[in-house]
Amino acid sequence: MDNAKKDIDVINQYTGEKWYYTDIVKDHFFNPRNLLWERPKDESEYDAHGMVGSPACGDMMEMWMKIDKTNEKVADLKWKTFGCASAIAATSMFSAMVTENDGLSIEDALKVRPQDVMKRLGGLPNRKIHCSVLADKAFQKTANDYFRKIGEYSKIVVDGARVIDTKLNITDKDIEEAVLEGAINLEEVQKKLKVGIGSPEIITEVEQLIRFYKDKYYG
Numbered sequence: 367m368d369n370a371k372k373d374i375d376v377i378n379q380y381t382g383e384k385w386y387y388t389d390i391v392k393d394h395f396f397n398p399r400n401l402l403w404e405r406p407k408d409e410s411e412y413d414a415h416g417m418v419g420s421p422a423c424g425d426m427m428e429m430w431m432k433i434d435k436t437n438e439k440v441a442d443l444k445w446k447t448f449g450c451a452s453a454i455a456a457t458s459m460f461s462a463m464v465t466e467n468d469g470l471s472i473e474d475a476l477k478v479r480p481q482d483v484m485k486r487l488g489g490l491p492n493r494k495i496h497c498s499v500l501a502d503k504a505f506q507k508t509a510n511d512y513f514r515k516i517g518e519y520s521k522i523v524v525d526g527a528r529v530i531d532t533k534l535n536i537t538d539k540d541i542e543e544a545v546l547e548g549a550i551n552l553e554e555v556q557k558k559l560k561v562g563i564g565s566p567e568i569i570t571e572v573e574q575l576i577r578f579y580k581d582k583y584y585g
């Protein structure tokens with residue numbers, strides 16, 4: 367964490383782990399940009415809507431987007447969540463990044479990765495990285511909703527789960543969630559999921575997926 371303060375912000379009462387939040391994280395948590403406390407009264411003012419729930423912690427994230435029709439850029443991105451402080455700070459930063467300087471095109475906004483948001487925040491505690499992914503996933507859903515409304519079906523990204531371990535019915539999404547919860551090698555993922563135990567033929571694929579998601583979320 368580049369911008370870490372010396373003072374400990376939170377001590378996890380179960381693990382004793384010390385968490386630090388940067389001043390930027392605190393600013394976005396205490397003064398979230400583009401946050402809605404309530405659902406918009408008139409949703410038709412917005413061009414698209416998306417919602418996701420996080421299987422990792424049960425929290426949800428909802429977004430509403432306005433597009434500037436003259437240049438197809440993101441003019442406004444409002445959001446509402448029951449996520450934690452890190453989710454609030456990360457989504458606040460994400461919404462600022464895609465709307466600042468006249469906004470990004472949807473294609474460019476979709477390229478903003480959780481680690482780009484983390485960099486602008488100066489980092490998050492490791493266990494909180496999965497919280498920053500809620501914004502990314504909710505935005506993908508919102509963009510899909512927009513593409514569907516304007517008939518650009520080929521741009522819709524479908525996040526379908528694929529079964530990797532047929533004996534235990536474990537999907538690539540389960541492996542993704544395990545990585546987001548901090549399991550970043552085969553041993554740690556197997557502690558959570560038992561994936562591949564009894565099916566040695568799938569271990570290479572499981573390891574590839576762990577590497578892929580580790581790279582995607584932790585850079």
Ligand code: FES
Nearest residue numbers: 423449450453497
């Ligand atoms: S959003 Fe669930 S723990 Fe942060």
